[in-house]
Amino acid sequence: MQTRTIAEPYKIKMVEPIKTTTRDYRAQKIREAGYNTFLLKSEDVYIDLLTDSGTSAMSDWQWSGMLLGDEAYAGARNFYNLERAVQEIYGFKYVVPTHQGRAAEHITSQLRITRGQYVPMNMYFTTTREHAERAGGIFYDCIIDEAHDAANPHPFKGNVDIAKLQKLVDEKGADAIAYLSIAPCVNMAGGQPFSMANLRAVAAWANQYNLPIIFDATRAIENCYFIQQREPGYAHKPVREILREMMSYGEGMTISSKKDNLVNIGGFIATNNEQFFTQAKEMVVIFEGLHTYGGLAGRDMEAIARGIYEMVDDAYIASRVRQVEYLGNRLLDAGVPIVVPIGGHAVFLDAKRFLPHLPQEHFPAQALAAALYVDSGVRAMERGIVSAGRDHATGQNRKPKLELVRLTIPRRVYTNLHMDVVAESCIALYEEREKIKGLRMTYEPTSLRFFQARFEEL
Numbered sequence: 001m002q003t004r005t006i007a008e009p010y011k012i013k014m015v016e017p018i019k020t021t022t023r024d025y026r027a028q029k030i031r032e033a034g035y036n037t038f039l040l041k042s043e044d045v046y047i048d049l050l051t052d053s054g055t056s057a058m059s060d061w062q063w064s065g066m067l068l069g070d071e072a073y074a075g076a077r078n079f080y081n082l083e084r085a086v087q088e089i090y091g092f093k094y095v096v097p098t099h100q101g102r103a104a105e106h107i108t109s110q111l112r113i114t115r116g117q118y119v120p121m122n123m124y125f126t127t128t129r130e131h132a133e134r135a136g137g138i139f140y141d142c143i144i145d146e147a148h149d150a151a152n153p154h155p156f157k158g159n160v161d162i163a164k165l166q167k168l169v170d171e172k173g174a175d176a177i178a179y180l181s182i183a184p185c186v187n188m189a190g191g192q193p194f195s196m197a198n199l200r201a202v203a204a205w206a207n208q209y210n211l212p213i214i215f216d217a218t219r220a221i222e223n224c225y226f227i228q229q230r231e232p233g234y235a236h237k238p239v240r241e242i243l244r245e246m247m248s249y250g251e252g253m254t255i256s257s258k259k260d261n262l263v264n265i266g267g268f269i270a271t272n273n274e275q276f277f278t279q280a281k282e283m284v285v286i287f288e289g290l291h292t293y294g295g296l297a298g299r300d301m302e303a304i305a306r307g308i309y310e311m312v313d314d315a316y317i318a319s320r321v322r323q324v325e326y327l328g329n330r331l332l333d334a335g336v337p338i339v340v341p342i343g344g345h346a347v348f349l350d351a352k353r354f355l356p357h358l359p360q361e362h363f364p365a366q367a368l369a370a371a372l373y374v375d376s377g378v379r380a381m382e383r384g385i386v387s388a389g390r391d392h393a394t395g396q397n398r399k400p401k402l403e404l405v406r407l408t409i410p411r412r413v414y415t416n417l418h419m420d421v422v423a424e425s426c427i428a429l430y431e432e433r434e435k436i437k438g439l440r441m442t443y444e445p446t447s448l449r450f451f452q453a454r455f456e457e458l
């Protein structure tokens with residue numbers, strides 16, 4: 001048991017002021033934003049926990065690397081630095097940069113899915129599923145049932161249920177499956193990790209049917225930290241080694257560098273499959289840019305390369321995940337319902353238990369995120385019925401079991417005093433929860449509706 005405080009393994013060199021506002025001001029702003037926190041202006045937000053995507057603070061080493069950007073159209077030196085970092089840290093031979101994660105998903109889905117094929121995923125991710133479906137793929141949820149239960153304390157809720165995969169093969173045949181899309185620290189389940197033992201078993205199963213694993217490796221290093229903390233045999237292994245083992249079970253990966261990789265923009269495809277690499281290089285030229293920049297500036301690729309080396313520092317990743325746990329534990333101590341165990345990048349308020357008086361059709365998580373902003377200027381995000389969207393076949397709302405508000409912690413940005421402010425606001429709202437009203441949707445975009453939908457209070 002750790003008894004001494006462990007502080008952040010860095011100090012602050014530059015600060016960015018943030019604005020405090022009044023409750024009346026915020027009530028007006030959220031109304032103008034259609035009760036959608038995505039439509040608020042950043043300058044009206046006090047503590048921004050909307051996402052950890054692209055919101056990391058870069059280090060002085062990354063910033064100094066930005067000045068070494070080689071902005072040549074072709075063959076920039078920063079591309080080769082990125083390629084080397086991916087080879088050394090993730091262990092994949094071939095790298096195709098993209099402007100962010102969804103671009104890597106788009107190219108991968110178009111190249112690897114034949115219309116009508118299934119794409120098993122350990123729970124869906126919004127953009128990953130959208131691109132798979134646009135390529136004619138059919139999403140198949142293969143995560144363990146425990147992941148759909150916010151109160152279940154299973155330590156590896158990101159695990160794949162091999163029986164579900166077997167059922168799909170038995171019913172449809174292995175040829176009906178494009179590949180397994182496996183995500184570490186499953187975002188939509190609350191940032192929940194899988195175990196190495198489970199991954200090893202999934203890889204052995206997939207091998208029998210010649211099915212490749214293509215990781216959505218966006219949150220791999222946070223998953224590696226949980227393996228180090230929770231899985232027998234890994235306590236003394238550096239996360240760097242754990243990551244190499246994890247990636248060794250896959251044929252390739254897509255990634256949003258805006259998370260683990262500690263940068264504000266970027267992503268890539270990496271693989272050991274030469275044919276896939278060749279095809280991805282051809283396609284990236286159409287949608288992103290030449291295969292040695294893929295929509296990124298040379299300086300962006302340098303920052304990613306350096307971020308990749310920084311993310312595998314054990315002290316850094318421990319302090320990152322411990323800050324998330326700090327916030328989560330404050331809420332648990334006060335009896336506020338959250339998803340347990342506490343995830344790797346965010347604390348998820350369980351809106352179903354927080355607001356039992358609101359039916360799911362009244363968008364409880366959306367309403368709670370709006371109320372949190374009005375109370376304290378803290379910006380969070382809905383991850384529930386709005387994010388889940390409509391079923392493409394029936395046009396009906398998908399009704400996910402999890403109706404959550406995500407408090408996502410940017411990397412290296414806020415202190416634990418900011419976390420205290422967030423906790424106090426959540427606790428105050430919980431004490432007066434029956435005052436929070438449901439919402440009605442007044443504008444609904446046709447896809448990824450959560451980004452731009454508008455609401456009004458019932």
Ligand SMILES: *Cc1c(COP(=O)(O)O)cnc(C)c1O
Pocket residue numbers: 053100101102103125127128183187216218219255256257258259266267
């Ligand atoms: C953010 C994210 C993506 C999409 O990446 P972008 O860079 O936002 O396009 C894909 N998968 C997961 C798990 C993510 O968290």
